[in-house]
Amino acid sequence: MLPESVPTPPTNKPWLLFGAIGVSLALNLGLALRLGMSHSDSAEAAPADASVATAAAPAVAADPSPIVIGSDTTVSNAPVPAAEIAPLPEPLGAAAQAGTHLYSGVVQSSISATFTGVLDTSPAALSAVYTRLFAWDLDMRRDLHRGDLVEVMYEQREGQEPLVLAARFTSQPGTATEQVYTAFRWQAPGDRFPSYWSPDGTEVPKRLVSGPLADYEQITSLLKDRPTHEGMDFKTPMGTPVEAPRAGVVTRVNWNQAANGNCVELRYQDGVIAKFLHLNENLVKEGQAVAAGTIIAKSGNTGHSTGPHLHYQTERGGKVVDPVDYHGTLRRQLQPDAISRFQNDTRTLAAQLTGQVAQR
Numbered sequence: 622m623l624p625e626s627v628p629t630p631p632t633n634k635p636w637l638l639f640g641a642i643g644v645s646l647a648l649n650l651g652l653a654l655r656l657g658m659s660h661s662d663s664a665e666a667a668p669a670d671a672s673v674a675t676a677a678a679p680a681v682a683a684d685p686s687p688i689v690i691g692s693d694t695t696v697s698n699a700p701v702p703a704a705e706i707a708p709l710p711e712p713l714g715a716a717a718q719a720g721t722h723l724y725s726g727v728v729q730s731s732i733s734a735t736f737t738g739v740l741d742t743s744p745a746a747l748s749a750v751y752t753r754l755f756a757w758d759l760d761m762r763r764d765l766h767r768g769d770l771v772e773v774m775y776e777q778r779e780g781q782e783p784l785v786l787a788a789r790f791t792s793q794p795g796t797a798t799e800q801v802y803t804a805f806r807w808q809a810p811g812d813r814f815p816s817y818w819s820p821d822g823t824e825v826p827k828r829l830v831s832g833p834l835a836d837y838e839q840i841t842s843l844l845k846d847r848p849t850h851e852g853m854d855f856k857t858p859m860g861t862p863v864e865a866p867r868a869g870v871v872t873r874v875n876w877n878q879a880a881n882g883n884c885v886e887l888r889y890q891d892g893v894i895a896k897f898l899h900l901n902e903n904l905v906k907e908g909q910a911v912a913a914g915t916i917i918a919k920s921g922n923t924g925h926s927t928g929p930h931l932h933y934q935t936e937r938g939g940k941v942v943d944p945v946d947y948h949g950t951l952r953r954q955l956q957p958d959a960i961s962r963f964q965n966d967t968r969t970l971a972a973q974l975t976g977q978v979a980q981r
């Protein structure tokens with residue numbers, strides 16, 4: 622379902638990333654591509670072949686740069702000769718209206734670099750939120766290409782990560798392999814929290830099959846995104862009921878409490894060990910048998926935790942198993958009547974997202 626891509630080879634010149642931020646030119650290119658304008662200028666030609674991961678960027682066209690995603694701290698800290706620093710995009714591509722910010726830009730090196738200089742937003746924070754939205758469909762370390770179009774409408778929040786209201790990622794715009802991923806924030810009937818939905822009423826984030834929480838705000842960390850972090854994090858308010866996803870026996874509670882906070886460990890009937898960390902309250906005792914669906918705890922923010930969430934971890938034979946693989950995932954789909962409400966409610970957002978691009 623995703624376009625195959627061949628990543629560009631790594632470079633030993635990290636400062637080149639900065640030379641790649643030719644936002645002004647690139648923005649024009651991206652918009653032109655989106656508007657279907659023709660490009661006779663070879664320097665601005667879009668990649669005609671999906672196997673070519675580098676598109677036109679006049680400043681760096683001959684120089685392959687790695688596509689970097691996630692923590693850009695190494696990049697930001699790299700010694701960059703002043704002469705190599707391209708001007709920041711500043712208001713280019715960004716528009717503010719009533720507390721909501723709209724940004725569109727063309728990828729040159731990384732999502733984070735694309736967001737650099739966007740209003741007062743931390744590029745890393747906006748990049749993390751944006752990337753997380755599409756993480757179920759796109760591995761930005763693999764699927765990002767120069768020339769991809771990034772659009773996001775968000776609210777800046779004091780002391781919190783930006784709240785994305787709408788986002789779109791257009792992979793290789795204007796080419797035969799163009800792929801568009803769109804997400805609108807919307808609360809479905811019966812849901813406790815808003816989620817993100819694509820225009821056809823499909824939920825953008827996937828869910829675990831029989832996961833530990835019936836409802837939660839968002840999965841904020843996937844195992845594959847942070848190999849040093851051994852589980853999945855579900856952002857959810859304090860006191861959210863935590864269910865035993867499968868039948869099993871409580872093998873431990875509250876070990877290593879300084880790090881884990883209140884915690885419960887279950888051994889499922891298939892031998893898989895499941896850990897539930899940072900709980901506010903444990904409701905089971907060591908040795909207790911639990912049926913699938915039993916409420917074993919209330920979620921919390923105890924131990925080494927920076928905000929209310931549940932850390933869920935699964936292990937087999939002493940090795941961490943990705944809960945995504947162990948449980949499998951599903952994607953919810955809105956019913957037809959909900960789809961029309963969703964489309965009504967997000968019409969303005971959709972128009973703004975598209976309008977912003979069309980104007981330029």
Ligand SMILES: [Zn+2]
Nearest residue numbers: 852853854932
């Ligand atoms: Zn965690």
